[in-house]
Amino acid sequence: MKQSQTSRRSFLALAALTPLAAMTTTACGTSGPGSSSGGGASMWYLTGEPNQTIEQKAVDAFNSANPNNKISTTFFQNDAYKTKIKTAIGAGQAPTIIYGWGGGTLKAYAEANQVDDLTSWFDQNPDVKNKFFPSVFGAATVNGKIYAIPNQYIAPIVLFYNKELFAKAGVQPPKTWDDIMSLVKTFNGMGVAPFALGGQSRWTSMMWLEYLLDRIGGAGVFKAIFEGKPNAWMDPAVIETGTKIQELVSADGFIKGFSSITADSNADQALLFTGKAAMMLHGSWTYGSMKKDGQNFVQNGKLGFVNFPTVAGGKGDPKNGVGNPAQYMSISSKASDAEKESAKKFFKDGILTDTVLTAYVNTGSVPIVNGIEDKLSASADKDFLNFVYDMAKNAPNFQQSWDQALSPTAAEALLNNIDQLFLKSITPQQFAQNMNATLGK
Missing domain, CATH: 3.40.190.10 (Periplasmic binding protein-like II)
Structure with missing residues (x-):
């Protein structure tokens, strides 16, 4: 994987x-x-x-x-x-x-x-x-x-969670953004990082923006960005997305030092399966590497997975997916x-x-x-494979990862600005303005 x-x-x-x-x-x-x-x-x-x-x-x-x-x-x-x-x-x-x-x-x-x-x-x-x-x-x-x-094959972004930690806390996986913010308090109170994040890699942080923008503004917001429509990045949903991300950062939603953790080393995955973090938003490909390197975390049924939560008042379909179509x-x-x-x-x-x-x-x-349900159900990994299959098959819209959908020039600007947004060195408004300048490039 x-x-x-x-x-x-x-x-x-x-x-x-x-x-x-x-x-x-x-x-x-x-x-x-x-x-x-x-x-x-x-x-x-x-x-x-x-x-x-x-x-x-x-x-x-x-x-x-x-x-x-x-x-x-x-x-x-x-x-x-x-x-x-x-x-x-x-x-x-x-x-x-x-x-x-x-x-x-x-x-x-x-x-x-x-x-x-x-x-x-x-x-x-x-x-x-x-x-x-x-x-x-x-x-x-x-x-x-x-x-x-x-x-x-398809590789959607999935919200993974540590079932053992959730059972210990007596909580359920999040269905709404409010649930996420509540769980942040719960796990911080237990001395556990709410979310693992390999922030140094930047594209891992991008996954959060992709899902949040979809849930808040619907699929049409990024479609307008992809099409290069004037001021598409200035949509209010983009500002709200950046605001919620910075609220999550300020609430210590991510592991301390996330900006120095790399995804290529799989350090973010290790935080989840060793119990140092309760949740992780990441690509479906991490299932295989966690199964291989996770000290029987997957084999013992401790890995949970759900789709990204809804946002109150949001326009996006909760069945929409993002990732590698x-x-x-x-x-x-x-x-x-x-x-x-x-x-x-x-x-x-x-x-x-x-x-x-x-x-x-x-x-x-x-x-x-x-029509490959029988093949998936015959696999030892059938629960996860069927989850990914149903998620992809039933998605009204499956948004390609932004750094692939955009031109190389715009994609690099995106990753740089995402890094600054998560570090709170720019405001959500500045993020939108900076990205708006890349339209057509």
């Missing part, structure tokens, strides 16, 4: 060049970016297990069944890929199939006519589109058109017609097959397709 954590943040490309360390695997020969032999297509993908092995096996199975439409694959380390794909697309030498995270980067590609509009193809293949959760298409859609097919694949506009047809055939017959679905479930992930 740690690979999921890397994937979650991988949209934000902060530009230092990394040695390319690419590994090419080919069943039909790779003749360079954007070209392949035998009427097939080329695809670039990320290294890292278990995703790399699962994807390569899917490609091998497809190539065996479709000798005239083979897919050649090249694997890159995460940071190297982000540098390489940007250069290749700019030079008109992209692979046929472009792996990505949707959101701001896909929007830039689409508006520059570098990837194909797949809307009519999905209309002609409703069985393909209907296979996926409806909510995962948001990050693949630009100006009402679909430019990518979703792939892999999926990973995505687009088709390069520079590819030949034959390559594009091979890519579409792979999209239809090669991704998220029954074998692939089983492989993802066995790694503790929830694939983004309907």
Whole structure:
């Protein structure tokens, strides 16, 4: 599951060049970016297990069944890929199939006519589109058109809690923001930090803003921000979100010294499973790492999980989710017609097959397709997997993580301002004004 954590943040490309360390695997020969032999297509993908092995096996199975439409694959380390794909697309030498995270980067590609509009193809293949959760298409859609097919699994942000500490305190998990503020007092009174937070990583703090803004203002507030509408960051819901966060900080809602704790080290997770913190808002991928490293905390049934609470008077649907809706694949506009047809055939017959679905479930992930309840229920982790599945499937809106949805420039400004907001070195109004200046960048 740690690979999921890397994937979650991988949209934000902060530009230092990394040695390319690419590994090419080919069943039909790779003749360079954007070209392949035998009427097939080329695809670039990320290294890292278990995703790399699962994807390569899917490609091998497809190539065996479709000798005239083979897919050649090249694997890159995460940071190297982000540098390489940007250069290749700019030079008109992209692979046929472009792996990505949707959101701001896909929007830039689409508006520059570098990837194909797949809307009519999905209309002609409703069985393909209907296979996926409806909510995962948001990050693949630009100006009402679909430019990518979703792939892999969903990773929502979840409110985790320590059942043992809650039983000791005689309290229930929070259903409202008022409940959260009450629990802060309860656990501080017990000498336990209410919430673990790896604040030095910044994107962990962002999760709080994502959910709060949705619960307070509804999904439309960030939609306006994503679309770059004038003064979208100045919406009153943004100010209220920042105000509530600073009230939580002032009430000692987070572990002392949270700004020096990193998420990459899993120190925030350790605070939860060792009983030093009662709750943690984090990605679903942390379930697997806590199961692995948590001293049987998960196996002994001490880990609880719920959706983010409601806010009194808020406009957001309490079923809305935030996080990583999926990973995505687009088709390069520079590819030949034959390559594009091979890519579409792979999209239809090669991704998220029954074998692939089983492989993802066995790694503790929830694939983004309907009708897999039996597979999830057969897992030892069925309670959590079914929770994530139902949460994702039933979400009226699933908001992609902000640092992925926004452009890289706006995303870095966001993380910097979030850090200052949580440290109370800027006011909620200043946060909104600073972010408003990034619209259109």
